Amino acid sequence: MSRSSIFSFEHFAGFRPRLPATLLAVAGLLAALELCLRLLPEDKLIPARSRQGEIFFMERQVLPHFPKPQVLLLGSSRVRRAAVPRQLDEELALPPNSTLNAGLASGHVFEALYLYARNRAQLKQARLVMLNTDEWHLSSGWRLGSVFELHAPWADRMQLPEPLRTRLLLDGVFSMRLRLRIIQGHISNWLVRRKPDTLDLKLDENNQVLPPLREPLPVDIDPARLDTTIEAFYYHFAISRVLEGHVERLARMVREDGGQFVLMQLPNRSSYQSEVRKLHGAEYAAHIAALRALAARLDVPLFLYDQPSACGLSDESYEDYGHITPAGARTFTRFLADLIQREQWLK
């Protein structure tokens, strides 16, 4: 190398590299642990009370009851509470067990996509797939959940903003945080002498997946808690192209399977909605704009309901900020049946 070179290795003088035995041993141990966990079947490791646990529950306990679904409802617990499948079957004059309400607690679009993709052979029979979105569905600020953390494609992980990207990349390499949760859960339960977690869901006589014993909840809600809920939903609010992509992928799959894909957003309690407009009006408007643009891009129908009255509901139809009571669900199901008939989605 010439003397004028910008390169030099003089600062390595006396550098004596050794075999990094500790580093190799630790890396080997971690790799072995990770590999073993990846080889174990997932359902042995995932706690029942988790997003993935709920998907397993749907697959084992619910889906077998619906061998030929005609109408498939996807989304979060809001849609799970809002639509009564047996009533919808009757209103639409469909054979029994034709409507499958597969809403998941805090369910993201990715989870709907994951459920659909895993059970595509069965679910592709649905002639109508309705995805109910929530205001946090397109924002990367709301927690994405363990199903996404475990199964997100690398491209999705890379494209999300920091600090999400780091977290998801680490979860992609070391999935042990998620896969070892059940052991952590057992240790915690043992330490605080608590019964193991179980999923308290049940497919009821209306074909609705709900917790078995539901106490009637007070209709009025604490405004302070309302604030907390809103702040949580709008935490670091940012519309994410990656999350929009999940809707696009789901719509594409449904279309490939010959079904009609519909986007919908159920109304929230009006007092909640006005609080949202006050605290995060701009973010809510951005969500609505993104949803409209998405529907236009995909060329799918979009039904946005801003106020409960638009669906024949009132604030008394809600248990909390946005979950509909059983009585409200009957009203909403009737409304939904009318909408489906009017739009002729099942023709």
Place this chain on the structure above:
Amino acid sequence: MLFNSFSFWLFFLPVFAWYCVLNHRWQNRFLLAASCFFYSWWEPSFPAWDIRHYRFVGLMFCTAALDYFVGNRMAAIQDLKHRRPWLVLSLAANLGVLAFFKYFNFFADSAYAALHACGVSVPRWQLQIILPVSISFYTFQSLAYTIDIFRGKLQPARSLRDYLLFISYFPHLVAGPINRPQSLLAQCEQPRRLTWENWTQGATLILFGLFKKIAVADILAPLADQAFAHPERCSPAALLFGLYCFTFQIYADFSAYTDIARGLAKLMGFELMRNFDQPYFASNLTAFWRRWHISLSSWLRDYLYIPLGGNRRGGARTYFNLFLTMFLGGLWHGASWTFAIWGILHGLYLAVHRLWLGGRKATDELPAPGARQALTHALKVLATFHLVAFAWIFFRAGSPSPGLRGQGEGAMSGFACAFQYLRGLWPFGAHEHSIHFDSDHMGQAILAMAALVLLIDIPQYLKREHCVILSWRFPWRVAAFALLCVWLILLRETENVPFIYFQF
């Protein structure tokens, strides 16, 4: 670009690889360019191709260039009297910029409130000012340079490039340690050696730092946030637990940054000063300040307390100097009266300790073997820890967590929060307790605190060595590193909280 983010490592690894193969002159140029890139990353308002993206880099370099010029001028003047105007210029420029960006609105608000309380009606003056990241850190570092040249203790930097690198060197740029020019500037000027030992020690420090940040501080943050967001809704026990969480969180968070900064610097052949020395094992408040944020406390001692007269001008003046130093040290952290109260409280602690000592020297040695001595020492450590924790209430009340979820419009002002917290800690009052911590999360928090103390602090304290793990026998070393790594992976908090000291 947080140290615990993928983006940072995507930046650092290529920089490090290039750094290793460049000659000394180009290493410094390259590090300077990398530091500019790193610092400008904190300006998200404008894209990289917009000149305004580099406005705070420009501000930092302007003040640094002035100090470089002032340093050269002072070095050329023999007479101390004639050097003084140059020093005044440097102090005015640096403190002026700091005062404008950090304290303008604070003092304007305080003056408005004071006049308003006296019945004088004046218009409220508020400017939309963005606080440049790390301004407090690099200002103090730059001031140390000009003051030391003024005192004749330092030769000026040989080149502006080396001086700018001393100020902006990216590992310590954002949250210190506040390095002295005698050490870091000299390292910038001299060729550095890359050694295997430095690489292993650097990697170990980085691992410790990541562990402290991710597996301890970020685990504790949500519990501390919950308690400080709504102290009026927590039980006294929950508030006490929240306070312990914050006490450990701030230590783990800040020392994590220092460990990673020192580790990165070590990889590149630099040696940054130690900033923490197991502060919560201090057996008195004087010793605490010798162990906590050492680079700031020694800066305040050398450039503020001693120039004010230190303890050489009689009892009353010594106590005044202590209070003033700690008051300004408190305000250095942030433009809020709660920080000032935190500083004054520590000034009070130090004054009482000094009074109690009489003429004796404060000691902080491990006791001689014996149950009684050990018990006495343990009690002293415990008492010091609780006094420090108590003062953190004011500190935390003035600095809401940067990653706090759900603390929007309902957040209280610093004073109200501190008052509510103190009121809530009183166990005999009537309370409405609607906030309960999740038992799993509490268990994780206790484990995180225990891990910090047992796996890192106690071994370091007993051996007086930061990388003590490296001296362990191979199987123990592997077991300890593997445990740290698995813990880091398993107990990683899903929320990523920025380093607390980034806001100062």
